[in-house]
Amino acid sequence: MNKTPTIAVAGATGAVGREMLEILEQRKFPHGTIKALASPRSAGQQLPYRGGTLTVEPLTHESLRGVDIALFSAGSSISKEFAPAAGKAGCVIVDNSSAFRMSDGVPLTIPEVNPESIRNLHASASLPNVIANPNCSTIILLMALTPIRRAFGVERTIVSTYQAASGAGAKGMDELEAQTRDDLAGKVVRPGIETGGVFHEPYAFNLFSHNTAVDPVTGLNVEESKVILETRKIWNDPSAALSATCIRVPVRRAHAESVNVTLKTPATTAQVREVLSKFPGVRVVDDRAANLFPTPLKASGKDDVLVGRIRPDASRLPASATAADYDQPAIAFDLFICGDQLRKGAALNAVQIAEMLL
Ligand SMILES: NC(=O)c1ccc[n+]([C@@H]2O[C@H](COP(=O)([O-])OP(=O)(O)OC[C@H]3O[C@@H](n4cnc5c(N)ncnc54)[C@H](OP(=O)(O)O)[C@@H]3O)[C@@H](O)[C@H]2O)c1
Structure with a gap:
């Protein structure tokens, strides 16, 4: 070259x-x-x-x-x-x-x-x-999951997305802004698609299943299929087990994702935090005391994917779990991640x- x-x-x-x-x-x-x-x-x-x-x-x-x-x-x-x-x-x-x-x-x-x-x-x-x-949701997800997979293996992933208007391009952002102004002015807001716009539901002060077609057999929309199939190709693992729910939310820019991941080898919260913080392109934003975690606004215009709310999956711990149990190696974790899908996602x-x- x-x-x-x-x-x-x-x-x-x-x-x-x-x-x-x-x-x-x-x-x-x-x-x-x-x-x-x-x-x-x-x-x-x-x-x-x-x-x-x-x-x-x-x-x-x-x-x-x-x-x-x-x-x-x-x-x-x-x-x-x-x-x-x-x-x-x-x-x-x-x-x-x-x-x-x-x-x-x-x-x-x-x-x-x-x-x-x-x-x-x-x-x-x-x-x-x-x-x-x-796909932008796939990139943001795998930036957080790959360091975890390399260190502890990944058995299964469940991801729910909160996707911004900018994922649908300039027209998507314009639709969110115009409908928000209309709603605040007391006008009735109709789905944008009825007047040549993008979305099939009213967007202002609403959220809805991703605006891609839903497969009548699998029940997956196209965005969810992309996350699953692309992850298998990128990880070169045709049997990678994932479930995805993709939702459009009234955010101007940057996607958020809630992730539940089951590991192959148990790890402590500190170990998960450490592998994430060492991965290039990831920044841990996880301040429990101040309740400060990733947000689309914090991720907007930034290159890094932000990861926070790093905690053991409470459903895998006994109801009688003590503080000490939460420091023990766990087999599943919950995370919340945000990334600017116009930047790292595209x-x-x-x-x-x-x-x-x-
Ligand atoms: N938005 C995201 O977050 C995101 C993330 C990952 C991937 N992508 C993908 O990136 C692509 C663009 O997305 P976007 O969000 O940037 O959309 P967009 O804001 O609607 O921009 C579309 C671009 O394509 C150009 N275009 C349209 N028709 C054309 C034609 N006949 N010949 C040449 N250029 C043409 C447009 O030019 P004009 O201005 O002249 O119409 C404009 O520059 C899509 O494939 C999308 O799936 C988007």
Whole structure:
């Protein structure tokens, strides 16, 4: 890989794309030419970058010619239309959509968790040079679970998510803000989807099952399936046992997750806290005395995944458990984690992958 590659951000005007430009700038990513690509609607728009501006160009096959690394965040159908051909022409694609995550031979990569996966960049004959960025809830979950798994093994995980509007892009955030204003003004709030919006339930002062389709057989929505299937691929463990419930909450930005994890080998709370605090990209926020723990606001705009409420699963202890029992090694733990899904859940993870390529 050229040390100052030509790079492109496809979907540069979107919630993830704008974050990518900010992170490339903040991390002083070394590159030559940089292209900001989006739909023809945005052609000519100016985006701030490194003290100047980038002029948005329409994404076309031609616009990707000569690009060494393309960071894609323009949705699955756009990735399917442009990424395979660009990859075959030698451009490395880091794709934020779900289009290729489960495709054989396509690395599904979290740099702190499975950096070795990008060694197989050419394993897929039909999709060479394509690397997939995992789903945002999966990334945030595995940043907390992987150090625990490495130290003590993981037998089973139950996760419930509290997902922010920003996970549905710029339109999702706009819908939450507009409906909140309407509600406070005393107007009746209807589901956004009825007027060309995103969500199938009123969003202001509400929460609801994730806005992806529900499988009539399994009862899982698409987000829940992604968390389960992607975890198995990333951990290279087809039998990893997980249960997920994914919920959209009226938070502007950053996802939260409540996690119950059963270990293979018992550990004390102090040991779990220690392995978490040593893992790059994780910050323990766990102040019981002050009742201060991770929140979406604390995680917003930050790179680290915040982990707190670290405690033994009380259901596994006898009802007569004493304080001393809580210091003994336990086989299951509860955690509460928060991560900015526009950063570590999407743009930051993609830029970290690009840094690994260099
Ligand atoms: N939001 C998240 O937290 C998150 C996390 C992980 C992954 N992702 C994935 O990242 C992708 C983008 O998400 P987002 O939240 O950033 O969405 P978004 O805010 O709606 O942005 C979508 C971007 O795609 C561009 N686009 C749309 N149609 C296009 C076309 N025909 N040709 C070229 N560009 C086109 C848009 O350009 P215009 O402005 O010109 O329309 C915009 O730049 C999705 O695949 C999403 O699943 C999102």
